[in-house]
Amino acid sequence: MEASTHPYFSQSWVADCKKYHTKAMGYSYLQAMRYAVEQINNSSLLLPGISLGYEMVDICYHSNAVHPLLFFLSDNRSLLEIQASNTFYRPRVMAVIGPDVSSTAVTAAYLLSNFFVPQISYSATMESLSNPRTFPAAFRTIPSTEQQIVILLNLLRSFRWNWVIVLYSEDEYGQTNLHQLRAQAVWACVAFQESIPFWTNDRPALAKARIQNLVERIKGSSAKVVIVLSTEVPLWRFFEEAVRQNVTGFVWIAAEAWAMDSMLRDLPGISRLGTFIGIAPEKVAIPGLDDFRVRPSGDPPDGAEARADPAMCNQECDDCLFKAQEMDPILRATGSRIEFNVYSAVYAVAHALHRVLGCNATGCRHRTVYPWQLLKEMSQVRFSLLNITINFDEKGDPPNGFEVLEWLWDTPGKPFQRIASYSELNELHIDAESILWHTENNTVPKSVCSEQCEPGQMRKYLTSLSCCFECVECKPGTFLNQSNIFSCQSCPPDMWSHAGQEECFFRSVLYLQWDSLVAIFLLFFTFLGLLTTGGLLLIFVHHANTPVVRSAGGPLCFLMIASLIVGFCSLFFYIGQPTDVKCICRRMVFSLCFTICIACMSVRSFQIMCIFKMASRLPRAYNAWVRYNGQWVFVATAFTLKVVIVGMNLYFFPPLPLQSAVSSSDPAVLILTCNPNYLSAIIFNNALEMVLSFACFCFAYTGKALPKNYNEAKYITLCMTGYFTCWVVLVVVMAVCEGVVVTAFDVVTGLLNLLSVCIGYFGPKCYVILFRPEQNTLAFFQTAIQSYTMRPA
Numbered sequence: 001m002e003a004s005t006h007p008y009f010s011q012s013w014v015a016d017c018k019k020y021h022t023k024a025m026g027y028s029y030l031q032a033m034r035y036a037v038e039q040i041n042n043s044s045l046l047l048p049g050i051s052l053g054y055e056m057v058d059i060c061y062h063s064n065a066v067h068p069l070l071f072f073l074s075d076n077r078s079l080l081e082i083q084a085s086n087t088f089y090r091p092r093v094m095a096v097i098g099p100d101v102s103s104t105a106v107t108a109a110y111l112l113s114n115f116f117v118p119q120i121s122y123s124a125t126m127e128s129l130s131n132p133r134t135f136p137a138a139f140r141t142i143p144s145t146e147q148q149i150v151i152l153l154n155l156l157r158s159f160r161w162n163w164v165i166v167l168y169s170e171d172e173y174g175q176t177n178l179h180q181l182r183a184q185a186v187w188a189c190v191a192f193q194e195s196i197p198f199w200t201n202d203r204p205a206l207a208k209a210r211i212q213n214l215v216e217r218i219k220g221s222s223a224k225v226v227i228v229l230s231t232e233v234p235l236w237r238f239f240e241e242a243v244r245q246n247v248t249g250f251v252w253i254a255a256e257a258w259a260m261d262s263m264l265r266d267l268p269g270i271s272r273l274g275t276f277i278g279i280a281p282e283k284v285a286i287p288g289l290d291d292f293r294v295r296p297s298g299d300p301p302d303g304a305e306a307r308a309d310p311a312m313c314n315q316e317c318d319d320c321l322f323k324a325q326e327m328d329p330i331l332r333a334t335g336s337r338i339e340f341n342v343y344s345a346v347y348a349v350a351h352a353l354h355r356v357l358g359c360n361a362t363g364c365r366h367r368t369v370y371p372w373q374l375l376k377e378m379s380q381v382r383f384s385l386l387n388i389t390i391n392f393d394e395k396g397d398p399p400n401g402f403e404v405l406e407w408l409w410d411t412p413g414k415p416f417q418r419i420a421s422y423s424e425l426n427e428l429h430i431d432a433e434s435i436l437w438h439t440e441n442n443t444v445p446k447s448v449c450s451e452q453c454e455p456g457q458m459r460k461y462l463t464s465l466s467c468c469f470e471c472v473e474c475k476p477g478t479f480l481n482q483s484n485i486f487s488c489q490s491c492p493p494d495m496w497s498h499a500g501q502e503e504c505f506f507r508s509v510l511y512l513q514w515d516s517l518v519a520i521f522l523l524f525f526t527f528l529g530l531l532t533t534g535g536l537l538l539i540f541v542h543h544a545n546t547p548v549v550r551s552a553g554g555p556l557c558f559l560m561i562a563s564l565i566v567g568f569c570s571l572f573f574y575i576g577q578p579t580d581v582k583c584i585c586r587r588m589v590f591s592l593c594f595t596i597c598i599a600c601m602s603v604r605s606f607q608i609m610c611i612f613k614m615a616s617r618l619p620r621a622y623n624a625w626v627r628y629n630g631q632w633v634f635v636a637t638a639f640t641l642k643v644v645i646v647g648m649n650l651y652f653f654p655p656l657p658l659q660s661a662v663s664s665s666d667p668a669v670l671i672l673t674c675n676p677n678y679l680s681a682i683i684f685n686n687a688l689e690m691v692l693s694f695a696c697f698c699f700a701y702t703g704k705a706l707p708k709n710y711n712e713a714k715y716i717t718l719c720m721t722g723y724f725t726c727w728v729v730l731v732v733v734m735a736v737c738e739g740v741v742v743t744a745f746d747v748v749t750g751l752l753n754l755l756s757v758c759i760g761y762f763g764p765k766c767y768v769i770l771f772r773p774e775q776n777t778l779a780f781f782q783t784a785i786q787s788y789t790m791r792p793a
Helices: 024-041 066-073 102-114 145-158 172-184 204-219 235-244 289-293 317-334 338-356 371-378 517-542 547-551 555-574 580-614 619-627 630-652 678-685 687-702 713-736 740-771 778-789
Strands: 119-121 138-140 163-169 189-196 225-229 250-254 274-281 382-385 388-391 402-407 416-422 428-430 457-461 469-473 478-480 488-490 508-510 658-662 669-673
Touching: 024 289, 024 317, 024 338, 066 102, 102 119, 102 138, 102 172, 119 338, 138 338, 145 172, 145 274, 145 402, 145 416, 145 428, 163 172, 172 189, 172 225, 189 204, 204 235, 274 338, 274 416, 289 317, 338 371, 338 382, 338 388, 517 555, 517 740, 547 740, 555 580, 555 630, 555 740, 580 630, 580 687, 580 713, 580 740, 630 678, 630 687, 678 687, 678 713, 687 713, 713 740
Parallel strands: 119 138, 163 189, 163 225, 225 250, 250 274, 508 669
Antiparallel strands: 274 402, 382 388, 402 416, 416 428, 457 469, 478 488, 658 669
16 A cells, blocks of 8 residues: 555555454444355255355455455465456456445455456445446445435435534545535535544544544534534544533434444443434344354354453454354344345345356356356346345446434433435435434424524525525515525515515505595585586576676687586596596696686787777777687687697606506505606696786786776786686695695696686676676666776876
């Protein structure tokens, strides 16, 4: 063996097996192989007339593996011939069962595959052995590391452990298992990972210091689950130090390499460390093996009785009998696990020989068998052994699997207890009630970096590890989608959420509803305005030829009254849920109607002033005004201009209903409006009315000295003052308020403008018609005109 800088292989040497204590489990594996060979040789069913032989060696913790391999590959003269082709080479053995350690099994596989000698490993789980290109002669009766890691991760997921410590041995077994774990455990977080140093006699102080520091780090960690991916060699010193430092309250998850190590389980004080859970091969009972294991093979060597605890086998297997008898209760309670793997490996070789030799019920063909022939049949064997199907897949792996065990100390004769099984459907079935946790009230230990967040709380990473986070409540208007628990998403525009919610709800849509008190109040005055305007129409129709009606405008009066009626009716479009039609009618109908009223009032004021002020000064212009119906031309022109303005308003400020406005007082309320630029639209839409109102006011003020019957200055001034006041108030309300308040003030503004025309312009005339009929005569009007014309200039 070449020298290495690795602390475990710090020098070139081969261990002296006498310095190591006897491993009862190893002796049990040896006896399982002997038992299988004796069964096959004593039976005429599998290899009639053929007897199997075997050579057994102790590799002493995989430091003495190459020498026996070369011995197996040599011929009967202990020579290993190097040939151009190994097809017809006949080594000492036809197949090799073992070694048990994964790294040593890989070393053996490199060598044996070159000579096509089948190798069946019974406890080596390393994934590299499943590569048929690299190791075409490698088989095993134990599942690979991949299945062990899958079970381990399912175990973590079942108990919601995502904050773990990972320890591994400084050999290929530990490194391979660590790589597999980190590759698959993407959802779990590792608090820290550290190798467990091997104890070396040349540097004991360094190894001791490393182990002490490692145990102190574990003791101070917030993680309470420790995954130990290691062989059993370095663990004795490690757990001794853990007991010395009084480490308690942890869950230790053992890899299959030491999950059933009886020497570690019997370490004084180890039960105080916490709960031990291990992954081990499935238990299969081998009838008669327990008795065979402690059966004396002959008289013991001289002085053997005097040794109460023999220290080593030293290749004399009978010397191990005393150790096996001492450990017999534990071995019986443990059950045949690795032993069955050894047992079935021997039977697999026997079945392959059965096929090569063409055996039948009477016998087998006696001919030379080469390793490659046996290798070819090994991949094809399929048989039932103790109700278990034995075969190898294309990777040389078996169909059997692992199960999960718990270490027990308080149950005599039962050192291990099965707590979970792994099905062929990759499902871990856990018997949670049978687990004895070393906690108060037998509760499942927790091992998380951060507790789970409450509903509606997103995770905010504190470090680069996905398991360490703080919980942040989602803000109002956002929700936590379980598909992305690290970011709160905004609700759709028509939905809302309160703080810390996982779903949004539809906003309450706010508009001026028919059954609201405000709407009922406005409807009352609207109907009152309609009744008033209808009464005006009846009065003016009945007294159409009277001087009062004619002085008020004659036919223009009926146009104004009709516009007022339509204007009152247009106010109904402001109540109820806004629609496309309602929003267009709000913008268009009332505006056109009120423009007609203002235009009629303006032209009437201008016409009266012309009669008294300008007729004598500009007779020809006055005659043209009368001849071409100037008042109708003016009203028509104003109406046409208003239509153009309304059309532009509808184009540039489409009054379509929108639900984008949100109430500032309650974000869960959605305001349904007709236009987000409503204020701009109102100002642009009412520009012409403002101009006409100002002109009407000027004409009325100019004619303040006209006869009383024609002096409408104070009434028109009242109407125009009310008009300007209403629009100023509406603009202020729109600037500071929103929603139903703006819509209600919009209706109030329309009502006041229409009622001001009804009362301010038509009210005095109705009063004269109804209560002062003597003033509604032609003589009365002529007298007033004569008095005006005869007054001093």
